[in-house]
Amino acid sequence: xxxxxxxxxxxxxxxxxxxxxxxxxxxxxxxxxxxxxxxxxxxxxxxxxxxxxxxxxxxxxxxxxxxxxxxxxxxxxxxxxxxxxxxxxxxxxxxxxxxxxxxxxxxxxxxxxxxxxxxxxxxxxxxxxxxxxxxxxxxxxxxxxxxxxxxxxxxxxxxxxxxxxxxxxxxxxxxxxxxxxxxxxxxxxxxxxxxxxxxxxxxxxxxxxxxxxxxxxxxxxxxxxxxxxxxxxxxxxxxxxxxxxxxxxxxxxxxxxxxxxxxxxxxxxxxxxxxxxxxxxxxxxxxxxxxxxxxxxxxxxxxxxxxxxxxxxxxxxxxxxxxxxxxxxxxxxxxxxxxxxxxxxxxxxxxxxxxxxxxxxxxxxxxxxxxxxxxxxxxxxxxxxxxxxxxxxxxxxxxxxxxxxxxxxxxxxxxxxxxxxxxxxxxxxxxxxxxxxxxxxxxxxxxxxxxxxxxxxxxxxxxxxxxxxxxxxxxxxxxxxxxxxxxxxxxxxxxxxxxxx
Amino acid sequence: xxxxxxxxxxxxxxxxxxxxxxxxxxxxxxxxxxxxxxxxxxxxxxxxxxxxxxxxxxxxxxxxxxxxxxxxxxxxxxxxxxxxxxxxxxxxxxxxxxxxxxxxxxxxxxxxxxxxxxxxxxxxxxxxxxxxxxxxxxxxxxxxxxxxxxxxxxxxxxxxxxxxxxxxxxxxxxxxxxxxxxxxxxxxxxxxxxxxxxxxxxxxxxxxxxxxxxxxxxxxxxxxxxxxxxxxxxxxxxxxxxxxxxxxxxx
Numbered sequence: 063x064x065x066x067x068x069x070x071x072x073x074x075x076x077x078x079x080x081x082x083x084x085x086x087x088x089x090x091x092x093x094x095x096x097x098x099x100x101x102x103x104x105x106x107x108x109x110x111x112x113x114x115x116x117x118x119x120x121x122x123x124x125x126x127x128x129x130x131x132x133x134x135x136x137x138x139x140x141x142x143x144x145x146x147x148x149x150x151x152x153x154x155x156x157x158x159x160x161x162x163x164x165x166x167x168x169x170x171x172x173x174x175x176x177x178x179x180x181x182x183x184x185x186x187x188x189x190x191x192x193x194x195x196x197x198x199x200x201x202x203x204x205x206x207x208x209x210x211x212x213x214x215x216x217x218x219x220x221x222x223x224x225x226x227x228x229x230x231x232x233x234x235x236x237x238x239x240x241x242x243x244x245x246x247x248x249x250x251x252x253x254x255x256x257x258x259x260x261x262x263x264x265x266x267x268x269x270x271x272x273x274x275x276x277x278x279x280x281x282x283x284x285x286x287x288x289x290x291x292x293x294x295x296x297x298x299x300x301x302x303x304x305x306x307x308x309x310x311x312x313x314x315x316x317x318x319x320x321x322x323x324x325x326x327x328x329x330x331x332x333x334x335x336x337x338x339x340x341x342x343x344x345x346x347x348x349x350x351x352x353x354x355x356x357x358x359x360x361x362x363x364x365x366x367x368x369x370x371x372x373x374x375x376x377x378x379x380x381x382x383x384x385x386x387x388x389x390x391x392x393x394x395x396x397x398x399x400x401x402x403x404x405x406x407x408x409x410x411x412x413x414x415x416x417x418x419x420x421x422x423x424x425x426x427x428x429x430x431x432x433x434x435x436x437x438x439x440x441x442x443x444x445x446x447x448x449x450x451x452x453x454x455x456x457x458x459x460x461x462x463x464x465x466x467x468x469x470x471x472x473x474x475x476x477x478x479x480x481x482x483x484x485x486x487x488x489x490x491x492x493x494x495x496x497x498x499x500x501x502x503x504x505x506x507x508x509x510x511x512x513x514x515x516x517x518x519x520x521x522x523x524x525x526x527x528x529x530x531x532x533x534x535x536x537x538x539x540x541x542x543x544x545x546x547x548x549x550x551x552x553x554x555x556x557x558x559x560x561x562x563x
Numbered sequence: 564x565x566x567x568x569x570x571x572x573x574x575x576x577x578x579x580x581x582x583x584x585x586x587x588x589x590x591x592x593x594x595x596x597x598x599x600x601x602x603x604x605x606x607x608x609x610x611x612x613x614x615x616x617x618x619x620x621x622x623x624x625x626x627x628x629x630x631x632x633x634x635x636x637x638x639x640x641x642x643x644x645x646x647x648x649x650x651x652x653x654x655x656x657x658x659x660x661x662x663x664x665x666x667x668x669x670x671x672x673x674x675x676x677x678x679x680x681x682x683x684x685x686x687x688x689x690x691x692x693x694x695x696x697x698x699x700x701x702x703x704x705x706x707x708x709x710x711x712x713x714x715x716x717x718x719x720x721x722x723x724x725x726x727x728x729x730x731x732x733x734x735x736x737x738x739x740x741x742x743x744x745x746x747x748x749x750x751x752x753x754x755x756x757x758x759x760x761x762x763x764x765x766x767x768x769x770x771x772x773x774x775x776x777x778x779x780x781x782x783x784x785x786x787x788x789x790x791x792x793x794x795x796x797x798x799x800x801x802x803x804x805x806x807x808x809x810x811x812x813x814x
């Protein structure tokens with residue numbers, strides 16, 4: 063038992079050393095988890111690369127708040143943002159009226175904003191042309207007379223301050239059915255007739271492809287969402303070349319161009335890198351070498367390493383903390399309900415909420431993902447340890463008492479070995495759950511198998527989804543097998559012999 | 564050697580033992596007899612602190628003439644001088660019979676050789692084949708497990724041995740065999756023994772005296788003949804006559 067714990071500690075320390083981030087002068091840029099943002103992120107990265115800078119791109123991070131906090135915390139140096147989002151969401155409490163005020167407010171926070179890239183990607187309400195003509199819909203006010211239309215609203219839009227709630231009250235809309243769903247899935251839903259209306263970004267390539275009518279914003283509800291690059295003010299001293307690479311993008315992308323770039327990725331299946339590369343060569347005359355696409359095996363291997371590291375470190379730490387917690391819950395009277403209660407409550411925090419809470423503390427990347435996985439892995443380990451110990455027969459406890467064994471002997475030589483089948487079962491559960499949960503790590507830039515799944519959903523690319531889902535399932539099976547071997551090593555022979563029928 | 568003075572035990576709000584008085588003299592084997600639920604196991608368990616006393620005192624006399632009591636010296640101190648065999652043996656299933664025997668001795672700083680030699684000695688004393696010491700409890704028969712449990716109770720050579728239904732779960736043949744061996748062993752070792760059973764034959768065969776209990780009280784203490792010939796209460800008469808009487812001389 064002690065030897066196992068010792069070697070486990072060694073393993074974890076070794077893994078933590080591998081997990082330490084790469085060189086410090088790398089410039090990480092970020093993007094949100096929709097195609098346009100990823101393309102702009104690639105444009106940004108390649109523009110820096112062309113300047114001879116070492117830039118990396120943390121693609122499709124989950125949500126505006128995550129990116130904004132990561133930028134302020136220094137985990138990112140720049141990312142594409144929209145003026146409307148800044149005014150009405152991120153800095154809504156400031157009640158800023160003009161772009162000048164916005165620049166000043168950003169400066170107070172150590173941030174800078176490039177000039178507009180040249181297109182306004184505002185929100186709109188899209189309706190299939192057939193429905194628009196049948197119902198005579200031309201403006202958003204026209205919707206008021208048709209509460210029976212089924213609305214599908216992107217999850218982010220549904221919740222944000224400048225999103226659905228204030229839109230519905232401004233236009234006095236009260237549709238009977240409003241469904242919150244992923245923005246990309248909403249296009250599939252509207253194409254198959256499951257929803258009648260949805261929020262769109264006005265540069266979405268699907269608008270033309272699915273022949274949707276974007277209703278006129280007759281009350282002028284939506285502000286301008288001019289695309290800009292948000293970057294850290296300290297970049298001006300740290301890397302003027304990077305700032306130049308950012309600023310030269312201003313005014314280079316108009317709405318038609320952006321729609322075409324989006325269409326190249328979403329409808330023609332080109333990679334964001336190819337599309338960004340083509341754009342920079344065409345529009346800015348930059349000379350960039352095409353980068354070799356990593357081969358499938360290499361990609362899967364890289365993600366496997368990221369994924370396994372996250373799970374191993376998290377579950378390893380959960381064992382080191384969870385088993386003692388389970389022992390305390392069992393041994394110290396009155397602590398059982400408290401320990402299990404606290405650990406249980408952690409399990410009920412939704413994964414995304416937990417990640418969002420951890421980002422201000424730990425930034426983005428593997429660290430918050432590992433901490434979240436660790437917290438989720440605690441419950442099965444603590445509970446199985448506690449219940450495994452509590453389930454030992456009375457005669458065992460009495461034997462320990464009448465033999466006058468020391469507390470430490472009872473715990474280490476009798477109770478823990480006898481409860482080890484339950485404890486190992488808890489570790490197995492924790493490991494398999496963690497492998498599944500770790501796919502969410504992709505939302506906060508931790509990589510792993512979630513990356514292709516996220517991208518596959520965004521691009522509606524089943525092969526890409528499978529590229530993440532299949533190895534994840536394989537890893538779960540492999541983990542079961544490996545832990546089965548561990549079980550033979552940890553669970554004493556007499557207990558195994560007896561547990562056989 | 565063992566004396567109970569006015570002991571009461573409450574468990575879960577219910578009074579299990581009612582101000583019991585009982586004395587067991589040195590070298591004597593006392594059989595604690597009674598129907599299930601009469602409190603005989605609780606009495607035995609109270610002697611080593613497994614059931615807390617609400618009143619009264621339990622004292623154990625030592626070989627040097629001194630005395631330890633649960634109330635004054637604590638159950639832990641008393642247990643050092645008592646070999647207790649719990650109801651189903653309570654062997655640790657993940658340890659070999661040998662380790663089960665040596666664990667307590669090793670923990671008290673006895674060296675490994677002494678412990679192993681003592682274990683082998685007890686194995687032959689309890690007629691457990693030496694090679695079985697390497698086995699796990701799950702690989703032993705019920706009778707063999709009981710022998711190991713008994714040997715474990717005797718490991719540190721206690722003056723007082725308490726056995727809680729040691730033969731309860733055994734088949735009749737093994738049970739009979741072990742009854743004979745237990746009696747021989749108790750006589751040879753000259754230890755003070757209290758053995759709990761619900762079987763009158765067994766009590767009559769093993770015990771120098773029998774204490775018959777009913778609903779937390781002792782109905783009668785005496786030899787088997789006392790109980791059959793001079794029952795103190797109607798319950799004693801009923802209980803004894805429900806069993807086929809066995810003369811101790813005829814076995």
